[in-house]
Amino acid sequence: MRVTVTVNGEQRRADDVWEGESLLFLLRERLGLPGSKNACEQGECGSCTVYLDDVPVCSCLVAAGQVQDREVRTVEGLAEGDRLDPVQEAFVEAGAVQCGFCTPGLVVAAHDLLDRVPRPSDPEIREALAGNLCRCTGYEKILDAVRLAAARR
């Protein structure tokens, strides 16, 4: 099948998409956007988190066909040109990045939180990021990064 979708503000088309393919596969393998990471394929780790029509989803759990004529925004689409999104900036500055594999998903999840709740409390941050697993940082600096980004926005 053919899938037509707006990704990071640009209309994209993929042909010969198999019905069983995920949005994650579409992004990574067909549209050249490997920023979203494939790690568990069951929606447990959050590494593949992207926006679908402004709602964060695990792109491994969304079928590619479901995004027809919709809007997807990935970690690659958060910065505006050379200007990083404050969340990305805060992740780098706060030391919230280690191996970095969970980072794209966490950045999108944190970005969504701050869009909804500009000044989140710690429990709100923890709740919002509970679906994103990190094996390196112990989360401390990730919370710091979200607090920092919130203060700056």
Added chain:
Amino acid sequence: MTSVGTPVPRVDGLLKATGTARYTADIPFEDLTHAVLLQATIARGRIASIDASAAEAAPGVLLVLTHLNAPRLPRMRAFAKGGSAQQTVPALQDDRVRFAGETVAFVVAESQEQARYAAMLISVEYDEEPPAVGLHGDAYPPAKVNGQPPDYRRGDAERALADAAVTVERTYRTPVHHHNPIEPPVTIASWDDDGGLTVHEAAQGGVHMMRLGFAEALGIPRRKAGSIRVVSKFLGGGFGGKGFMWPRNILPAVAARLLGRPVKLELTRAQMYTSGGYRSETVQRLRLGADRDGRLGSIVHESTSTGSDMGEFPEPCAQITQMLYACPNVTGTHRLVRQNVGVPTFTRAPGEGPGSFALESALDELAGELSLDPLELRLRNYAETDPEHDRPWSSKGLRECYSEGAERFGWSARNPEPGSMRDGRWLVGYGMATAAYSSHTWPTFARVRIRADGTAVVRCATTDIGTGTYTVMAQVAADALGVRPGDVTFEAGDTRYPFAFPPVSSSGARSIGPAVRAAALAVRTRVARLAVKDRESPLFGADAATVRAIGGGRLARADDPERYDTFVDVLERAGLGHVEERKGYGVMPFLHSTASGIAPWPVGPLLRVATRPFAGRYSTYDFGAQFVEVRVDPDLGVVRVSRVVGVYDIGRVLNPRTARNQAVGGITWGIGMALMERTTTHPRLGKYTSPNLSGYLLPTNADVPDIDVHFLDRPDPLVNPLGVKGVGELPVVGVAAAIANAVHHATGKRVRSLPIGPAELLG
């Protein structure tokens, strides 16, 4: 102005936060084919028949390898014997099934989905045999444990036990753990027309070690191993799970050679449980004997873990007991019981992780028997020198770790009576434990080049598994050269760069750092030599050996810092595009002479060197103290860790930001180990029942409290010129015991089997 010791932000942070860092799976390839594994669904038996004809006829399928048609592959040399493998038995060589999850077919297709579909069409019939499951069978001693004999004895521990005024005898259990880095392992193998092989790997296993592993597996003579290139630039975590050569690393190269096209294998999360090792479950019997004052007279630590016909990795649990306390009579033994569950391997804090759970829990039980404060018990048995080797420590700040940690934590407020402290309905418990880890120095080379524009590039074939090597090594080189860290690029993860050992056993900073420093100093001296011979240089006629770096890429006379030259000017006048030097560290003479990047791989001798540091004159360990507060719901048995204080002696801290990351992450591993992480094995079928992230629980951010990490930050004067020890694994050690001890303090219930959950507390 020095950079080492300052919290320089990660140089790769931006790439990672924008999704532009290219991990192995992200690398685009022309003409790429995709492979999947089909794995055995029984734990022991024979393949009675395997029919791949439907798969071979499926759309897009290019190749199906089974034991019936796979090329013959050699048995791999074990890591412990100088090789690169933990599982020495290659895949697809016979009809035997030795564990559930063993590869029985390897399918390659034009797309990953086609390969997956085709794998489902393969029909396999098994003659099933009852598998050996659990640590119940006959125990036998392994050949070696971390390069040492399986049994250790000093004094007569049994007799001292019999004479002891107070004894504690307990058995502790830890379950199977899986590394579960967030990035699944990926291999992309491609052959060029000249017979050269390039492998892109998510490789903690060290690119040079893997090169030799590929040579061995593919029948390429060692002298031609230079035709193999292994590349690993960004790694989504390792923790031991991406070390060594496993069949999953080898099969893509085998298939790519047959097909004449690149082959990519990306494991699924479930396959990660059976394709790259795990931490064995352990049963540990601890016997302590002490006098009434709490002075230890005897410790016996008997550890049993999983053995396998396919390779051997005993979890070295008792080794921490051999060195940690001043006790005249100590016996440590390691035994294996064969199981049909695959070969275990190193997992973050191997040995010390589960071993300290047993030892430090037992000490807490002894403190209870003696009505002695657990911290005081440890101080009474403080080892001023290494009791195992009877020699001084290179440095040991453990006493300060205890006092600083107790102070920060507020340990003195602890009411010794279990169940005595409450906060509302929560039972509150305080627990502590000692941490120690035997981080290693491995032979490492680095090449430092100063370029005409005054910037520098450092190359070393280590890999940054997420620890911050790219950042920290740029700092080390910058200080040695006298430039800003931003002017230095550290390049790693390529066999084209000088030899480095895999970044394992907390060895990165202490092995790579001194090599980078030595090479940077050498190239700086070379520039100085050029300058002092140059009549146009302000340094002309000075003694090159005394020329000093004064920052900003400037070299000054020792007697007059106002007279200086710069890297840029010296190179320009000399008409040189760059100058470079290569140096090694922790290197034995014979390695020095042969390490052209295709060095032989004398792991056996290397292990012996590593375990006898400083030619046997000193012992070096990382030390620390862990303090934990837990809250236990008395009705539900839910345990929450509410505070952790960790104080560590890791020598000099090269970068407090990356070091702190390592420490908080390590403590979080300890929390996972104590309260949630466990892979369960079906007792009859021998299969893992939860090979996923919904069955194997990792700590989430809500499970991790505020963590107070403090480093003594005292350079070890003897360990190496940077004074740095190791940080990656130490913070894991002791956390599980400290939590178990805190749970006992909160509830009066002693849990001796991990993880600790409501079932253990309410039962």
